[in-house]
Amino acid sequence: MSLFSRTADLPGLQGTLRDCTSGGKGARRLRAGDIAVINTADISRRDAQVLLDARPAAVINMSRFSTGAVPNFGPHMLLESDVLLVEDTGPELGAALKDGKKARITEDGAIHLGERRIGAGHVVTTEDVETTFTGAQQSLVDHMEAFFGNTIEFIHSEGPLLIDGLGIPDTGADINGRKVLVVSPGPEHRNEVKLLRNFIREYDPVIIGVDAAADTLLELGYKPDLIVGNPAGIGADTLRSGARVVLPADPDGHAAGLERIQDLGVGAMTFPAATDSATDLALLLADYHGAQLIVNAGSPFDLDGVFANDPEATPTAMLTRAKLGKRLVDASAISDLYTVSSGNGLAWLWAILGILVALAAIVLIVGFSGPGTFTDNLIDTWNSVALTFQGWFQ
DSSP: SSSSOOOOOOEEEEEEEEEEEOOSTTTTTTTTTEEEEOSSSOOOOOHHHHHHHHOOOOOEEOOOOOOOSOOOSSHHHHHHTOEEEEEETTTTHHOOOOOTTTEEEOSEEEEEEETTEEEEEEEHHHHHHHHHHHHHHHHHHHHHHHHHHHHHHHHHHHHHHHHHHTTTTOOOOOOOOOOEEEEOOTTHHHHHHHHHHHHHHHOOOOEETTTTHHHHHHHOOOOOOOOOOOOGGOOOOHHHSSSSSEEEOOTTTTTHHHHHHHHHHHOOOOOOOOOHHHHHHHHHHHTTTTEEEOOOOOOOHHHHHHHHHHTTOOOHHHHHHHHHHEEEEEEHHHHTTTOOOOHHHHHHHHHHHHHHHHHHHHHHHHHHSSOHHHHHHHHHHHHHHHEEEEEEEE
């Protein structure tokens, strides 16, 4: 039986559109026979299973189901369940998307609402998926061989730094035994710092601003204790804020941005190492000087980033985080600890608190309103109320 059913009027696979993108609300309403619209590159096995549980007739992806960056099994699962896949429609489809409207997909990958064409993509075949998967497997092997080759090279050149902290400067900051917050200039670092306000208020950590994130800290009302990075990308007011400045330097001692520091009349120290990541240097500095706990905002690291060849997921980043071990925590984990979920349980607590406050107010009013002592007034009022209730039932 053909995947595409034809009617007398409008050809193509037909179903109800469901906006299942991160900002859409169609995922909960996705039912059997619907057309799911997503915007997920390299769809994972888990995400594919979530879609399969709803049994859609088709899945339209504004991105590509497999980009070739990683060998992902999601597309295989969908095709094996006879789900039509249309990819690479582009984000402009989102503007024309109307959740809950009837749509149809023609054999050439065109998407229509009624007779109006709202977008088009590539219909994915099993051959497409197998070819991309095989290429991604080989590409991943090549990438990992190069990655770990660079890892070994860094260990050869910077083993003393990783083992004994050779070259780490003595900043004079009081870090030993304290919690340290290292803020890097990642895309979400500003919001992450805002979510850490309760942690900062409670523990008063040593704050290290990395590169332009030091400016963000000052804008949010936090004065960094240390700044690690190239001064060329950091504001003059921030550099003059009183923070100790550490300049990443080449192994031969040359530090970019030293002229700017000298022009501003700000003192600085250098940190020579065979890495250009100021974040890694800041983390190693905090670890060497005895930080009890190191929270990193703006620079997440995971294996998925390594596989996807994320420019921030470097061998140095991996070794640095392995060196810090259990003392390193991502900012998102800390902010989650300070997030109280709203719900019925919390509403009941507020209701009980309100009742207790009202009772306390009544007791105070009654206790001080009569002619006798506080206790006598309460007893007289209680007796009066009790007699009134007895009179109602006689």
